[in-house]
Amino acid sequence: MRKNFLQSSIKDSLFTGLIALALFGPIVGLRTVAKNEVLVVSPKWFIVLVIVVVCALGRFLTNLYIYNRDQKYGIQSTIGKSITNFLDTKGTQIALSAIIFSVIFPFLPFTDRYLMDIAIMMLTYIMLGWGLNIVIGLAGLLDLGYVAFYAVGAYSYALFAIHFGWSFWICLPIAGIFAAMFGVLLGFPVLRLRGDYLAIVTLAFGEMIRILLLNWYQLTKGPDGLTGIPRPSFFGLPFKSFPDEGEQTFHTFFGLEYSPMQRIIFLYYLILVLALITNLFTIKIRRLPIGRAWEALREDEIACKSLGVNPRNTKLTAFAIGAMFGGFAGSFFATRQAFISPESFTFIESAIIVAIVVLGGMGSQTGVVLATIFLIGLIEVFRDFESYRMIAFGGAMVLIMIFRPRGILATRKPTITLQKKEAAK
């Protein structure tokens, strides 16, 4: 049996190498170079050889250590097992320590401007992930156009703030309501669709919003984008180095030295609070009848109908509430950047958010955080490698899918329990 297994995995890896050769041979190996005004093929067989060997060896090792059910030969790494166990059982503890860490993060000695910017970006993605988790994770509606609501939130915030001069705290709920309205707008035509078909329509919806923003020049300034979006102020106290005559600013009011970090730290806490509100809201609503109906709808729509659950209202609320949080995140994005253009709301953003939700483990709140740190963090770490960082991004996804096929945190906890001791855990 041992020998058989070894044989078959060698065969399998050779086959993988062959496929890699067929794929990478023409793509990587044959490069056309202009020489004396003619195109000449310059072969790069060495790189192809390296890729093929890496693929074959990788396949061999995964065969040996991961797919091997025969424990005698394959050593299921103890580290992997303990990580799996840790993730499965310690979800709450991870979440709590993450919250504490994120609260003290701006004041840690090693925290600088660059890290703060990354942290703010990650928190934005986490918030978007949590918002989308309602739609995908709970209600099971695969929404590939989530960035549309992010865009609607950002633009409605920007337009209201620029034209009416309203403050952040007034524009924020307005942006949320606008985004929710667009959520319902998307929800109505797709009520009857499921799975792949729903994904296609939502994808198209996301693109429609982007193209609308690009072409409605009178309102959105098209590709030029909106500039001069007011920066948020700390309860009316702006962050400025040189205040106007008689104007109170954040640093004069508190008697501090001016530092641009003050605004960054404020923005950081702002998005942290917004994200945590999203999280608390989702945790709470999951335990309410509507949340349970969302999950039931994900499991079986026909059974839901037979029990008198209204599928239309249930789906529309999922779309609307998910979109609302996307809108909130959008307003934050607008006020942080002070400049927005349709460029920021491309399909790749939707794809990243969906990836975060799926890789985190459908419906898992902590999973979203872990997936964001993993994916966005990886992109940042590999920033120096320019476009090669997308390889790291793709590789990370593949790795998660190999080791945790149902997402990083896949265990679902019941929303209500009968046994008291279960509930206390």
Place this chain on the structure above:
Amino acid sequence: MTTKLLDVENLTMKFGGLVAIDDLSFSAAKDQITSIIGPNGAGKTTVFNCLTGFYKATAGSMFLNKENERLNLKKFSDFKVAQKAGVARTFQNIRLFPQMSVLENLMVAQHNKLMDASGFTILGLFNASSFVNKEKEAVEISKYWLDIIGLTHRADDDAGDLPYGDQRKLEIVRAMCINPHLLCLDEPAAGLNAKESAELNKLLLFIKNEKKTGILLIEHDMSVVMEISDHVVVLNYGKKIFQGSAKETKNSPAVIEAYLGTEE
């Protein structure tokens, strides 16, 4: 004297040129178990789908008689039949929410009243006491039904992890959690062993006698049909060929012919 709970009058369902149900009339009583039997493809499940709003009947009417009103089920579209008229159903191939716990399955069945109590979620978000009490009440109802089918100890396990027979029973009590007037069961004994179908019989008799809920039953398992039904309607090719008591049905030449064919 038994009161009529359900009156089906001249029900016809056509799919294009195919006549699935042809001018079917029958009635079911309030405290009786009415079985609908017939060979495969006779149109039994189609009758259920018309009754529960999954199909829109081509012609005919279906009346549900409540204490003081007479509802035409044809006027309700899919989920409203369960919500407004109180007609619950189960499915031929079990349709539980497999990744939700047993208790959650029963809580979803009580969705509408809980949704009202949660003030369309807003009161619920702030833990209003009216909602909390209503939720406790719903848990008690769920627990009551779980005690009856003996699954209380598994309340917090995923419904999909239950053994097949328990899933069947759970689906039936889940339907009962919407507090229906009429319970439509589509082959509840399919795939059950002798012991499990005996338990099923007990459960159905309990629902009939204690809960006074009318039961409409599609079943192939004749041991179930003959033992518990008060009234049998036999369909073949969408037409009613016989109705009567279980004993009469067993001896009816028309029924025997439909199932076994005629002697040459």
